[in-house]
Amino acid sequence: MRVAVVGAGSIGLAVAWRAAQDGAEVVVHDPEPGSGASRVAAGMIAPVTESHYGEADLAPFMAASADAWPEFARELEAASGLPVGFRDTPTVVVGIEDGDRAEVERQTGLYRRTGRGVDVLPGRAVRRAEPLLSHRVRAGVLAAEDRAVDPRAVHEALLAAAEHAGVRFEPTAVDDLAGLDADQVVIAAGCGSARFGLPVRPVRGVVLRLRAARDQEVPRTTVRGYVKGHSVYIVTRENGEVVVGATSDERGDRTTGTAGAVHDLLRRSIELVPEIAEYHLAEVSVGFRPGTPDNLPLIGRLDDRTVAATGHYRNGIALIPATAAAVAAILGGAAPNTLTAFDPARFPRAGGARLEGRAEPREAPFPSTPGTRVPDGSDSAGFPGGAQPRAAADAAAPEPRTPGGTGAGTHKEES
Numbered sequence: 374m375r376v377a378v379v380g381a382g383s384i385g386l387a388v389a390w391r392a393a394q395d396g397a398e399v400v401v402h403d404p405e406p407g408s409g410a411s412r413v414a415a416g417m418i419a420p421v422t423e424s425h426y427g428e429a430d431l432a433p434f435m436a437a438s439a440d441a442w443p444e445f446a447r448e449l450e451a452a453s454g455l456p457v458g459f460r461d462t463p464t465v466v467v468g469i470e471d472g473d474r475a476e477v478e479r480q481t482g483l484y485r486r487t488g489r490g491v492d493v494l495p496g497r498a499v500r501r502a503e504p505l506l507s508h509r510v511r512a513g514v515l516a517a518e519d520r521a522v523d524p525r526a527v528h529e530a531l532l533a534a535a536e537h538a539g540v541r542f543e544p545t546a547v548d549d550l551a552g553l554d555a556d557q558v559v560i561a562a563g564c565g566s567a568r569f570g571l572p573v574r575p576v577r578g579v580v581l582r583l584r585a586a587r588d589q590e591v592p593r594t595t596v597r598g599y600v601k602g603h604s605v606y607i608v609t610r611e612n613g614e615v616v617v618g619a620t621s622d623e624r625g626d627r628t629t630g631t632a633g634a635v636h637d638l639l640r641r642s643i644e645l646v647p648e649i650a651e652y653h654l655a656e657v658s659v660g661f662r663p664g665t666p667d668n669l670p671l672i673g674r675l676d677d678r679t680v681a682a683t684g685h686y687r688n689g690i691a692l693i694p695a696t697a698a699a700v701a702a703i704l705g706g707a708a709p710n711t712l713t714a715f716d717p718a719r720f721p722r723a724g725g726a727r728l729e730g731r732a733e734p735r736e737a738p739f740p741s742t743p744g745t746r747v748p749d750g751s752d753s754a755g756f757p758g759g760a761q762p763r764a765a766a767d768a769a770a771p772e773p774r775t776p777g778g779t780g781a782g783t784h785k786e787e788s
């Protein structure tokens with residue numbers, strides 16, 4: 374079987390790797406592999422602390438994927454010869470002020486519904502779990518089974534593993550699915566999937582990458598918290614990188630981080646972990662989460678020849694193993710019943726003809742901003758050694774904010 378995969382983000386590469394392992398002849402098409410959200414993501418694998426109201430259908434798939442990650446990481450490292458930065462450390466969730474602690478308590482009810490380990494800890498115990506927490510933290514929740522991985526390392530490893538398995542790469546953007554010389558086509562183009570009539574919209578996020586010096590302490594857990602009603606997370610890598618995230622807004626036209634976003638993320642993370650003020654700010658990255666109208670992914674057949682594997686929104690890294698396994702099953706002729714909730718047919722397709730390509734992205738019924746470029750990927754600005762931070766460019770034109778509100782133009786925070 375000849376399989377064409379459109380998109381070389383982590384989802385497309387994992388699908389391609391699995392298909393090649395199953396004996397398919399695979400070609401991945403992407404003008405710029407790794408230019409999308411996969412290299413911006415923080416890398417949390419968080420079936421507990423990423424549970425959200427209204428997304429109950431995602432829980433079993435998230436749990437299965439999180440459980441598959443340790444073995445997937447081992448297999449990927451063996452196949453590629455590269456480390457993927459899988460961290461088997463828990464997550465603590467904390468709030469400092471009364472309202473923030475109340476929010477943690479409210480979330481705890483939701484976390485418990487996952488049936489996975491959730492422990493409420495008093496201040497001293499939570500600081501034992503994470504000694505770098507501010508002394509103002511008086512209680513917290515420990516999610517022992519949430520993990521993290523380094524998405525950039527995962528992407529590098531997937532590229533290498535896919536190549537070793539015989540996958541070929543075409544550095545071209547696909548416009549016309551019908552023109553692809555393949556028996557089966559998998560659309561895994563992240564936000565670029567909108568081009569093929571799928572209801573995917575870009576949800577912009579800014580994350581910061583900081584670097585601790587060798588003699589500086591770094592958080593041993595993933596820290597998530599609420600500061601004056603705003604959420605923030607801090608994810609640490611073994612190599613001393615500390616990722617702070619993330620904003621969330623629907624400004625698909627803005628590909629740079631703003632001074633306001635950087636300020637807010639730093640201020641909130643430093644309130645939770647004061648040591649962060651001492652780290653080197655290495656990079657401001659902007660990425661676009663491929664969001665769908667119900668926040669659930671689109672995984673399943675579109676027609677006899679075309680399969681969707683996209684729309685993973687906030688959880689595309691966590692969902693790599695389960696998605697790759699599910700698409701491998703679909704390509705192999707099985708129809709996994711666990712995926713009913715992700716069936717792309719739950720939405721009307723924006724112009725069936727668009728599966729043949731060439732249609733404009735984001736037409737009705739999925740709203741767009743006139744003149745807005747729909748990003749296919751992400752942008753990041755590293756400024757080691759005193760180079761001009763890209764965020765400074767945006768400082769001259771700050772994002773419009775709605776006082777006390779959210780919506781287009783404002784940024785809120787999430788993963």
Ligand SMILES: Cc1cc2nc3c(=O)[nH]c(=O)nc-3n(C[C@H](O)[C@H](O)[C@H](O)COP(=O)(O)OP(=O)(O)OC[C@H]3O[C@@H](n4cnc5c(N)ncnc54)[C@H](O)[C@@H]3O)c2cc1C
Pocket residue numbers: 379380381382383384385402403404405406407408409410411412413414415416417418545546547548561562563564565566568576577578579580618619620659660661662663682683684685686687688689690691692749750788
């Ligand atoms: C700030 C931020 C933080 C995040 N944190 C987390 C986290 O902690 N945990 C987690 O699980 N997830 C997280 N995510 C979400 C995660 O990054 C995404 O869900 C995931 O990366 C989607 O992967 P993908 O391969 O589908 O898309 P992408 O990585 O965006 O890749 C899509 C690829 O398709 C290519 N492409 C587009 N159009 C075409 C075309 N027409 N032809 C050929 N190629 C095309 C692009 O060049 C790109 O390389 C985060 C996202 C952001 C933005």
